[in-house]
Amino acid sequence: MLHIPCPWCGPRDETEFHYGHEAGVAYPEERELISDEQWGKYVFFRANPKGWHAERWVHSAGCRRWFNVWRNTITHEFGPTYKPFEPQPKKPA
Amino acid sequence: MTITRRRTVELPEHPDFLWAHKAPKKSYDAIIIGGGGHGLATAYYLAKLHGMTNIAVLEKGWLAGGNMARNTTIIRSNYLWDESEGIYEHSLKLWEGLQEDVGYEMFFSQRGVMTLAHSVSDVRTKMRNYYANGVADIDSEWLTPQEVKKIAPIVNISEDIRYPVMGATYQPRGGIAKHDWVAWGYAKAAGDMGVDIIQNCEVTGIKVQDGRVVGVETNQGDVLANKVALVGAGHSSVLAEMAGFKIPVQSRPLQALVSELLEQVLDTVIMSGMVHVYVSQAHKGELVMGAGTDAYNSYAQRGGFHVIEHQLSAAVELFPIFERAHLLRTWGGIVDTTPDASPIIGLTPVDNLYLNCGWGTGGFKGTPGSGWVMAHTIATGEPHELNKGYTLERFTTGHLIDEHGAAGVAH
Numbered sequence: 001m002l003h004i005p006c007p008w009c010g011p012r013d014e015t016e017f018h019y020g021h022e023a024g025v026a027y028p029e030e031r032e033l034i035s036d037e038q039w040g041k042y043v044f045f046r047a048n049p050k051g052w053h054a055e056r057w058v059h060s061a062g063c064r065r066w067f068n069v070w071r072n073t074i075t076h077e078f079g080p081t082y083k084p085f086e087p088q089p090k091k092p093a
Numbered sequence: 094m095t096i097t098r099r100r101t102v103e104l105p106e107h108p109d110f111l112w113a114h115k116a117p118k119k120s121y122d123a124i125i126i127g128g129g130g131h132g133l134a135t136a137y138y139l140a141k142l143h144g145m146t147n148i149a150v151l152e153k154g155w156l157a158g159g160n161m162a163r164n165t166t167i168i169r170s171n172y173l174w175d176e177s178e179g180i181y182e183h184s185l186k187l188w189e190g191l192q193e194d195v196g197y198e199m200f201f202s203q204r205g206v207m208t209l210a211h212s213v214s215d216v217r218t219k220m221r222n223y224y225a226n227g228v229a230d231i232d233s234e235w236l237t238p239q240e241v242k243k244i245a246p247i248v249n250i251s252e253d254i255r256y257p258v259m260g261a262t263y264q265p266r267g268g269i270a271k272h273d274w275v276a277w278g279y280a281k282a283a284g285d286m287g288v289d290i291i292q293n294c295e296v297t298g299i300k301v302q303d304g305r306v307v308g309v310e311t312n313q314g315d316v317l318a319n320k321v322a323l324v325g326a327g328h329s330s331v332l333a334e335m336a337g338f339k340i341p342v343q344s345r346p347l348q349a350l351v352s353e354l355l356e357q358v359l360d361t362v363i364m365s366g367m368v369h370v371y372v373s374q375a376h377k378g379e380l381v382m383g384a385g386t387d388a389y390n391s392y393a394q395r396g397g398f399h400v401i402e403h404q405l406s407a408a409v410e411l412f413p414i415f416e417r418a419h420l421l422r423t424w425g426g427i428v429d430t431t432p433d434a435s436p437i438i439g440l441t442p443v444d445n446l447y448l449n450c451g452w453g454t455g456g457f458k459g460t461p462g463s464g465w466v467m468a469h470t471i472a473t474g475e476p477h478e479l480n481k482g483y484t485l486e487r488f489t490t491g492h493l494i495d496e497h498g499a500a501g502v503a504h
Contacts, residue, residue: 001397001398001399002389002397014388014397014399015399018388019388019389021343021390036489036490036491037489039489040488040489040491043432043488044341044432044488045339045340045341045488046341046343048330048342048343048344048390049330050328050330050331050344050392053390055389055390071389073344073389073390073391073392073393074391074392074393075393076391076393
């Protein structure tokens, strides 16, 4: 089980969280003007890197707040976390 | 005190290899990246049905050591939509003659597949599926809880459990096969026809010139090819990235497990998408069970034990006899899931580069059908009627093939 570093509560068991996939996917601007392809990208396409991945979690059974974190998809190691609207820290080496 | 000296025992001869171990040639007519079930089946049908034998299968690890070695071998075709019924039923028909066609034992056993329903809405969904299968001439039956009990006496059908059995769909032609024998059979038959099967050959780059694929870079040197097929399962996003495009796939861990060897107690396959458990009993006697996927993206081929615990608690309630069974081994694979729980099989933005991925949690059953349509697509440069709906473009046009109901977690 992952030990997830909630930026508000500290490290807690994975079973307290829900996963939110790629972090920082913005809702498109000028929605009435964008193409089907751009809508498709927004709705269906998400990053799926082998290595460091910036992703969202929500601490459902704790503070119930969302946050972002770098996590390595090969080792499951966690990197720095960042709260919503905080700038994204650099991708760990 | 006496010291007994151990006699040196002569080791038995290594058995004959089923296929030749080769280094890659400088160039091929076609290269298939990925030596799992789907890649090997593609090579077999390319050689056998389309006469393309100057081809190679490149496998980064050992043959069929990815999801092909890690699945629960369930075979069925009772999906909801026409596209799915088309390809999965074609696959099942190929399974029915596969051992004779390939000339290799695969322990294909049509012991039936039962899918349980546990709530009113679950019953409605399964009923809808059952009627759709009837329209498509796919064998499907609706079972009452008493009929479930008749086929599988160890199922707990009492009404006072958390998720009582309220009915089930049943496909008698469904079943299981021995996954590694399937891979070996395809590999041997393809190798016999002249296909190069190259293991420990990791593709590190895909060469594209003027929008057309011309070859690959590997840890065993560059290899040129007129056509290249990406059949990389959990690593499909990584391969697509090398070729310069993105696919709507998320790679996640899917775990499975076996018990110790037990007396035969279950001679059919039982699945429940709602409580996240599916189980069959192998010929040797171990119970083979699958869990749900872990939540997060991963390439690690392992998951959390709480997922296993969750699955076993459901299994014990449904099959009280399992309570004293010991867990022998658990493992994980990386499944490539798509937004509509259906695969992507066809063309890509790069000419002569073909894609077969996104089989998610249910690729094993599709092995023969997937290879068959992929071989057609590579050989002719056009999708077959059976895979023409499985385009990458459907995530732009919105023509999704939504199989979340029929696939769910126990795909």
